[in-house]
Amino acid sequence: xxxxxxxxRAAYWAMCDLIDDQVGRMxxxxxxxxxxxxxxxxxTSDHGEMLGDHGMYCKGPYFYEPAIRxxxxxxxPGVIVPGRSxxxxxxxxxxxxxxxxxxxxxxxxxxxxxxxxxxxGKADRDHHRDDIYCEYYYANIRRxxxxxxxxxxxxxxxxxxxxxxxxxGEIYDLxxxxxxxxxxxxxxxxxxxxTQLLIRLCNRMAWTVDPL
Numbered sequence: 664x665x666x667x668x669x670x671x672r673a674a675y676w677a678m679c680d681l682i683d684d685q686v687g688r689m690x691x692x693x694x695x696x697x698x699x700x701x702x703x704x705x706x707t708s709d710h711g712e713m714l715g716d717h718g719m720y721c722k723g724p725y726f727y728e729p730a731i732r733x734x735x736x737x738x739x740p741g742v743i744v745p746g747r748s749x750x751x752x753x754x755x756x757x758x759x760x761x762x763x764x765x766x767x768x769x770x771x772x773x774x775x776x777x778x779x780x781x782x783x784g785k786a787d788r789d790h791h792r793d794d795i796y797c798e799y800y801y802a803n804i805r806r807x808x809x810x811x812x813x814x815x816x817x818x819x820x821x822x823x824x825x826x827x828x829x830x831x832g833e834i835y836d837l838x839x840x841x842x843x844x845x846x847x848x849x850x851x852x853x854x855x856x857x858t859q860l861l862i863r864l865c866n867r868m869a870w871t872v873d874p875l
Contacts, residue, residue: 704737705737705738707733713729717843726815726824728841730814744784750781750791794816798813798868811826814864821833825858834848834860
């Protein structure tokens with residue numbers, strides 16, 4: 664019901680307020696003990712949440728923006744240049760970024776890409792990756808067959824999702840349709856775009872192979 668929907672969203676925002684308060688307490692302690700200027704603070708999340716968006720709740724085998732777009736705030740006073748960025752970043756990039764921040768070498772088996780130069784003003788703040796890659800491979804054993812196996816590639820302008828069991832998918836023009844309401848998978852005008860995004864997706868899948 665509409666009441667249930669409003670209650671779920673209100674509860675979610677209340678949890679956000681709780682997190683805000685607790686993170687604030689930690690920052691206060693760092694400040695009071697003189698450690699804040701020598702501490703890297705990262706605020707992020709593993710995934711987003713569907714709060715009735717597209718008729719769904721919680722999380723699952725789909726790649727809409729509310730589910731895959733997460734906060735990413737990084738702070739180190741006096742070292743990281745303050746500002747905002749619209750660049751595409753993957754959570755896999757965090758490990759190399761922290762290694763660069765602490766001047767440690769990267770292990771050859773790592774697959775992320777450090778955005779430390781971007782944080783310190785030594786690289787374009789609004790470009791880090793040409794696209795981001797997501798995958799969902801049968802991560803919930805309680806689901807009934809066919810089990811979901813999906814992959815996704817997202818550029819700044821488009822999103823391409825492939826549902827492997829059915830060989831169908833979704834294409835969204837994020838500039839014209841930011842709420843992802845018009846799936847252009849079967850649009851004849853998007854055939855060339857579909858091919859280009861499929862090749863991009865295949866390339867990203869290929870590079871998930873173990874570097875070692």
